[in-house]
Every structure is written in structure tokens, then in C-alpha cells.
Amino acid sequence: MSNYRYLFTKLSWALLTIIFVIVLNFFLFRVLPGDPARAGLRDPRLTVEAQEAIRARFGLDKPVINCFNSLNPLKIGNCAVNPLQTQFIIYIGNLLRGELGISYHSNRPVVDVLGERLWNTVLLVSAGQILSIFIGITLGVVAAWKLRTITDYSFTVTSLVAWSLPTFFLGIILLFIGSRHFGMPIGGKMTPGANFESTWEQWMDIAKHLILPTITFTIIFIGEYMLIMRSTMVDVLSEDFIQTAKAKGLHPFQILKDHALRNSMLPMVTIIALNLGFTVAGAIQIETVFSWPGLGQTIFEAVGRRDYPMLQGAFLILAISVIFANLAADLLYSYLDPRVRAK
Secondary structure, three states: OOHHHHHHHHHHHHHHHHHHHHHHHHHHOOOOOOOHHHHHHOOOOOOHHHHHHHHHHOOOOOOOOOOOHHHOOOOOOOOOOOOOOOHHHHHHHHHHOOOOOEOOOOOOEHHHHHHHHHHHHHHHHHHHHHHHHHHHHHHHHHHHHOOOOHHHHHHHHHHHHHHHOOHHHHHHHHHHHHHHHOOOOOOOOOOOOOOOOOHHHHHHHHHHHHHHHHHHHHHHHHHHHHHHHHHHHHHHHOOHHHHHHHHOOOOHHHHHHHHHHHHHHHHHHHHHHHHHHHHHHHOHHHHHHOOOOOHHHHHHHHHHHOOHHHHHHHHHHHHHHHHHHHHHHHHHHHHHOOHHHHO
């Protein structure tokens, strides 16, 4: 299969998956029981007129899809006189314009709120992933090279413990130790009410608040990366070409760098790429424990407030991030191993 054909195939499947996610994401929050407008505001004093005004404000007075009798098995809403004036068509049109609706709670565009929080999550995820990838791969290589030694046993047991720790539990422990014994901030992104004389001081304050959640993030993923890298490296080190390299008298570092590591990185590429997509959603517990104003905390708050437009927009972003992470893994894997394209 040629490079262009392989790329076109992967992009087509990614596009079809995104379309499916968009349709599923739309109907997922509209088959839930109850009135979403009233559930989002949670005010028992609302009159019928006020409820109707709220429904009209958020476009909930329109039918979900145009009935055309038997073509609407969900039986949601009334048939629209104009087939274009349905919630689904309006939703698709808003997506094409880059709009995700209005938040029930803040009455702000969802895209603005998620845009602010998404970059905070990217900052947290990037710092944690870079450290965990570098440390995890290094420990995995050393453990495989020192197989069945005290070094291997120590790294393996430590990684298993780190991987099995509940994220919220580890975060609470580090929060207690860091704040009590080292004077670290207990949460948030910046010190409340602080006046910064320069941008550098502001960034240093953000970095100080980022230390504990980044350490939590790093410890959780170090175990996974170390164990996978060790397992893969052990298999590669048993191959004949490694034994040939040793027989030629090559330096151990050269054997690891030029022969073993490159062949061991193929499974790691897939794991890392997938984790980059999933950890955007998986940061919910860390962001909640440390009150980090990211996408995860936004989802947690939106669930409690029943802010359906916010949840709908957040889930769409998370799903698309996972899809693009899978696409990146496939393309990078095919680049590292041309046999994938051939198949």
C-alpha cells in the first residue's frame, strides 16, 4: 500500500469516526429523562412561563429531529414545520461555525469556557507526560538490561505499586505532605489576590502550583511506561541480532541505543499516543483534588450542575482528542515500521 493511500485510508476512518461521535454526542444528552433546562437551573420556583422562556433561550422548544411520522422512533418533541429548524440541524450548523452552545450555569459560550480550561489541562498533561515518559522508559531499559538482579526487582516492584495506587489517594497524600512539610500551595492555579510585578513572577507562581499535580501525574504513569518498556526490551534483548552485536564487541550503550531501543519503541509509541488522548479526560481526579482549573474539573462541576451543553462540548473535545491520538499512533507506527503499510 502506497504512503498516500495509507494516509487517505486512515484519515477517512478518522473522519467517519468523528461524524459518528458527533451524532452520538448529540442524542446522548437528549434521551435523558427530565427537562434539561429546568435540571440545569435547579430552581423549584420557576413558573411555567419562565421555563418556556428558558427553553426558547437555549433552543429546547424546537423538535430534536423532524418527525415525518414513522421516521422519529425516539418520539421526542413535535414535528417541525421547517425541516431545517430542528435541534439537530441547528447543532450541526453551530458546529460548522465553531459554536458548542451556551452554558446553563455561566450563561457563557461553551467554546469560550472550554478553551480557557483546555489549555490548563494541556499544561498539566504535557508536564506530567514528558517526565513520566522519560523516567519510565529509562527505568524500563535499565531493568531489562539488569534482568533478574536486585535493580530489576526493585524497579519492577516500585512500578507495580505506583501503577496500582488510586489517583485521588496519591494526590491527597502528596497534597498533605507538600502543604504541611514543604509549604506548597494546597490547590488552584495561582495564589488568590496576589499582585505580580512581572509576567515572570506570575509564571513562577503557576509553576509552584503545578508541582504537586505534576508529581502525582508522573508517578501514576511511570509505572505503566516502565513495565511495558521492560517487557518489550526483554524480548528484544533475546533476539539473535543483539547476540551478534555483543559478539562483535560493541559497547553496551551502543547496543542499547542503536539496536535494542529503536526496536523496543514501537509498542511504546502506541501506548504514549493513546495515553495523550485519554489523559486529557483522565486528569479529572487530579484536577479535582488539587482544584486545578482544567477540563477535568470543568466536567466534574458540570455533572453536579447538570450543565448539559458544557458536558456535551467537553465530551466532544475528549472524543476527538482520542481519535486524533489513535490516528497519530497509526501514522507514527507505520513510519517506524514500514511493514504496517505493506499489510
